[in-house]
Amino acid sequence: MSTAVASRGPAGVGAADPAGSRWLRRLRFFAAVLRQRPTFAIGYAIVAVVIVTALLAPWIVPYGPMVADPTVYLLPPGRGHLLGTDGTGMDILSRVLYAPRVDLAIAGIGTLVSASIGSCIGAIVGYYEGQRSWRRAVSASVMRSADVLQAFPVFVFAIALVAVFGQSVRSIVVAIAFVNAPIYLRLMRTQVLSIRRLRYVEAAYVAGASDLSILARHVIPNAMAPVLAQLSVNIGWAVLLTAGLSFVGAGVVAPTPEWGSMIAMGFQNVVTGQWWPSVFPGIALGVTVFGFALVGASVEVLADPVRRRILSGSLG
Amino acid sequence: MPEHSKQSAALHRRDVLKAGSGLAASALVPAALTTTRAEAATSSTLVIAAPATPQSLDSNFDVSLGTFEAVAALYDNLLEFKKIPDPKVPGASREDIADHPNLPAGLAIQGKLAQSFELDPAGRFIRFQLRPGVKSNWGNELTADDVKWTWDRKFGLKAIGGFYLSTLGLEKPEGVKVEGKYTVSINLDHPNPLLAKLQPNLYAPIYDSKKCKEVATADDPWARKFIENNSAGFGPYRLEQLQRGQQAVFKARQDYYLGKPAMETVIFREVPTSATRAALLQGGAVDIAQYLQPLEIVRLRQQPGVKIDSVDASFMIWMELNAKVAPFDNVKVRQAMNFAFPQEQVLKTVFQGLAQPLHGCMPNIYAGYTDKFWKYNYDPAMAKSLLKEAGFPSGFKTSLAYNAGDPVQEPIAILYQTALRQIGVELELKKVPAATFYNAVSERKQPMIFYVDSPWCPDVGYSMTLYFNSQSFIDYSNYKNDEVDKLLRDTARTADQAARLEMMTKAQEIVMSEAPWVFIAFPGYHFAHRANLQGFTYYTANNIRFQDFSRAA
Numbered sequence: 001m002s003t004a005v006a007s008r009g010p011a012g013v014g015a016a017d018p019a020g021s022r023w024l025r026r027l028r029f030f031a032a033v034l035r036q037r038p039t040f041a042i043g044y045a046i047v048a049v050v051i052v053t054a055l056l057a058p059w060i061v062p063y064g065p066m067v068a069d070p071t072v073y074l075l076p077p078g079r080g081h082l083l084g085t086d087g088t089g090m091d092i093l094s095r096v097l098y099a100p101r102v103d104l105a106i107a108g109i110g111t112l113v114s115a116s117i118g119s120c121i122g123a124i125v126g127y128y129e130g131q132r133s134w135r136r137a138v139s140a141s142v143m144r145s146a147d148v149l150q151a152f153p154v155f156v157f158a159i160a161l162v163a164v165f166g167q168s169v170r171s172i173v174v175a176i177a178f179v180n181a182p183i184y185l186r187l188m189r190t191q192v193l194s195i196r197r198l199r200y201v202e203a204a205y206v207a208g209a210s211d212l213s214i215l216a217r218h219v220i221p222n223a224m225a226p227v228l229a230q231l232s233v234n235i236g237w238a239v240l241l242t243a244g245l246s247f248v249g250a251g252v253v254a255p256t257p258e259w260g261s262m263i264a265m266g267f268q269n270v271v272t273g274q275w276w277p278s279v280f281p282g283i284a285l286g287v288t289v290f291g292f293a294l295v296g297a298s299v300e301v302l303a304d305p306v307r308r309r310i311l312s313g314s315l316g
Numbered sequence: 317m318p319e320h321s322k323q324s325a326a327l328h329r330r331d332v333l334k335a336g337s338g339l340a341a342s343a344l345v346p347a348a349l350t351t352t353r354a355e356a357a358t359s360s361t362l363v364i365a366a367p368a369t370p371q372s373l374d375s376n377f378d379v380s381l382g383t384f385e386a387v388a389a390l391y392d393n394l395l396e397f398k399k400i401p402d403p404k405v406p407g408a409s410r411e412d413i414a415d416h417p418n419l420p421a422g423l424a425i426q427g428k429l430a431q432s433f434e435l436d437p438a439g440r441f442i443r444f445q446l447r448p449g450v451k452s453n454w455g456n457e458l459t460a461d462d463v464k465w466t467w468d469r470k471f472g473l474k475a476i477g478g479f480y481l482s483t484l485g486l487e488k489p490e491g492v493k494v495e496g497k498y499t500v501s502i503n504l505d506h507p508n509p510l511l512a513k514l515q516p517n518l519y520a521p522i523y524d525s526k527k528c529k530e531v532a533t534a535d536d537p538w539a540r541k542f543i544e545n546n547s548a549g550f551g552p553y554r555l556e557q558l559q560r561g562q563q564a565v566f567k568a569r570q571d572y573y574l575g576k577p578a579m580e581t582v583i584f585r586e587v588p589t590s591a592t593r594a595a596l597l598q599g600g601a602v603d604i605a606q607y608l609q610p611l612e613i614v615r616l617r618q619q620p621g622v623k624i625d626s627v628d629a630s631f632m633i634w635m636e637l638n639a640k641v642a643p644f645d646n647v648k649v650r651q652a653m654n655f656a657f658p659q660e661q662v663l664k665t666v667f668q669g670l671a672q673p674l675h676g677c678m679p680n681i682y683a684g685y686t687d688k689f690w691k692y693n694y695d696p697a698m699a700k701s702l703l704k705e706a707g708f709p710s711g712f713k714t715s716l717a718y719n720a721g722d723p724v725q726e727p728i729a730i731l732y733q734t735a736l737r738q739i740g741v742e743l744e745l746k747k748v749p750a751a752t753f754y755n756a757v758s759e760r761k762q763p764m765i766f767y768v769d770s771p772w773c774p775d776v777g778y779s780m781t782l783y784f785n786s787q788s789f790i791d792y793s794n795y796k797n798d799e800v801d802k803l804l805r806d807t808a809r810t811a812d813q814a815a816r817l818e819m820m821t822k823a824q825e826i827v828m829s830e831a832p833w834v835f836i837a838f839p840g841y842h843f844a845h846r847a848n849l850q851g852f853t854y855y856t857a858n859n860i861r862f863q864d865f866s867r868a869a
Binding site for chain 2: 066067068069070071073074087088089090167249253254255265267268269270271272273274
């Protein structure tokens with residue numbers, strides 16, 4: 001990609017400031033990709049809006065997200081409360097805007113923890129796989145353990161973990177990390193299996209570098225691309241899992257503003273005609289997960305050299 | 317757009333939404349239920365949407381919701397309260413549980429399996445003359461031996477039966493004496509005012525001992541396994557089918573001694589979600605939808621073909637303040653928690669105006685109840701002042717556990733959490749799964765926990781003893797006051813009703829002053845049914861009895 005883009009970039013800028021020119025070229029390429037694939041642009045816009053909303057929520061919400069006002073309970077969407085109020089008089093707009101702070105934090109931390117742990121284990125397993133020593137046995141047992149973990153339905157497994165650790169944000173993070181770790185483990189292992197035989201790795205070995213040094217300096221950095229692509233897909237999925245856990249009562253503690261919890265609190269009212277307490281957080285949840293899925297799709301394309309080359313070609 | 321056009325458009329959208337909701341709700345129930353519209357319309361078939369089917373049919377061990385209805389259908393008691401028209405709901409009836417000083421035992425009580433009874437005015441014995449010719453669902457005739465075996469079973473198995481034994485003060489099996497084929501008596505060492513009053517209790521039915529002995533084994537001498545899944549009683553129905561988690565089917569008995577019930581078949585279906593139960597009732601697929609949420613009741617009231625009978629009931633809902641956990645070991649803190657509770661707003665929003673304020677510590681439909689000691693109208697300033705006096709000028713942090721299976725508890729908890737912030741109390745909410753909630757209550761370790769209950773025996777002493785006697789197994793707030801304990805003991809040992817009422821008034825004064833609960837509401841009993849169903853009768857056990865119902869022509 002860099003060659004193709006460099007050939008289209010302004011040569012003068014590159015000569016004066018190579019690093020700045022490189023970023024500028026990347027930015028232009030990225031902008032061109034977004035023009036070519038507007039759905040990617042929508043995804044990035046959604047994720048950006050959600051993140052900005054989460055950051056600015058304390059300053060932009062009209063009411064406290066956990067303040068119940070029984071004098072205005074179950075008000076339909078209107079002037080005072082744009083998205084209405086729920087059964088205890090809490091403002092739905094304020095809660096919908098506040099919710100990403102919780103959802104994204106849980107999903108982000110959970111996914112990062114799972115990626116870190118899964119990738120490290122995957123790198124070690126991949127590096128030692130096939131060797132004739134006790135390390136091989138350990139690698140095999142780790143992979144079979146991952147098989148066992150992945151054999152469980154993810155949602156049921158997450159509920160069981162929350163039940164074991166108790167209902168709290170920390171438990172949900174642990175559950176997300178736990179159920180996702182095998183995905184990263186497999187990704188990293190596959191990458192490392194192909195990288196460990198490359199010449200520069202062998203050269204490092206011959207030069208006397210330790211296994212840990214080879215892994216940290218030469219293997220892991222070169223195996224991270226698919227892991228990074230998986231991250232954004234997983235964050236969207238983790239948001240959904242967080243909401244799902246809250247919906248079934250195994251997630252965050254009420255009245256924490258969280259989309260799944262809000263849907264659960266309001267879904268009984270749909271039949272009695274008060275649809276707004278659950279529909280608006282449902283829409284917010286759906287749009288956010290959709291946004292992360294689009295971003296994930298774009299990262300998948302951009303991280304794949306072949307698809308990236310094809311895209312570069314189509315950009316002319 | 318003209319105003320009327322806007323309205324019609326809005327209505328159209330709403331209708332579409334409701335229809336969609338109904339459709340979604342229908343999708344949640346078993347396919348078999350969609351066939352029940354025809355059943356519900358059949359004059360002699362009663363279809364009930366209930367939150368749960370009976371877990372067990374043994375009233376000695378099980379207190380699940382479906383079990384109440386099943387036990388009432390399969391078994392009969394020796395005595396029953398007479399019925400009177402409900403003063404608030406035309407066409408509905410209720411038990412006459414008032415004090416009647418001029419009647420025997422001071423109660424409007426009459427024989428059922430017993431055709432007559434004789435009660436010692438001092439409350440030391442009661443003698444029953446059984447109705448001859450009464451047959452069980454196995455064809456065995458009721459005799460005094462059945463009554464004796466039933467009480468012996470309580471001695472043998474303890475559990476819930478043991479509670480009734482201790483409540484009556486019946487210490488030995490020999491206290492129940494067979495005096496003839498149809499004559500049996502219960503004899504106590506000490507006078508007990510509940511000797512007659514406990515007999516109509518839902519969980520004091522009589523078993524067919526002949527059948528039970530037939531199926532008993534050396535390992536299971538009291539036929540536990542059999543009674544758990546079958547019936548051996550003298551009630552109006554027999555069990556046709558029990559598929560736990562799906563449905564129970566009951567068939568009316570042709571040979572029932574009081575005449576065959578109008579509803580020949582009763583289909584008792586499990587529909588866990590209240591919104592789905594409401595949708596099924598509205599659509600005519602079921603005749604009765606049990607345990608609906610206040611908003612659903614309000615909406616169903618507007619629907620054609622559906623009727624809601626809302627009667628005063630023995631149900632109460634409150635929050636236990638654990639007197640053994642700081643800071644609720646301090647009376648002033650407990651009082652402050654009550655002054656900080658926005659009771660009026662909770663009744664208006666969460667209960668939609670369908671409940672009454674809990675201004676006392678026992679059911680307001682029972683003789684002896686008083687609300688004259690109520691003083692906890694919402695007053696955050698007073699609450700703050702009391703906290704300051706108690707040594708918590710900046711408030712404190714505590715937690716409130718609530719039942720995930722009861723949709724009213726979470727909104728109450730959230731409203732209370734907001735209200736408590738005003739006095740500096742930080743309340744953490746703990747959602748406890750319905751399956752383990754009762755364990756959390758009975759462990760008595762939570763600082764605060766919701767509780768919903770009703771004393772089934774309509775008696776002031778019984779009610780107060782359940783919740784405020786420090787020896788009671790359901791004194792879940794760990795409340796202990798020596799004077800209250802003494803008053804309760806004395807009340808349980810005299811049949812002098814005037815003296816009992818005086819003592820219990822004093823006990824209520826002390827309890828209300830010391831506030832072991834956060835007093836919430838009398839939710840009432842709201843019976844949601846198809847308009848052509850008649851015969852609803854309210855019982856203090858808050859259950860329905862299939863034999864009461866018939867269909868209007």
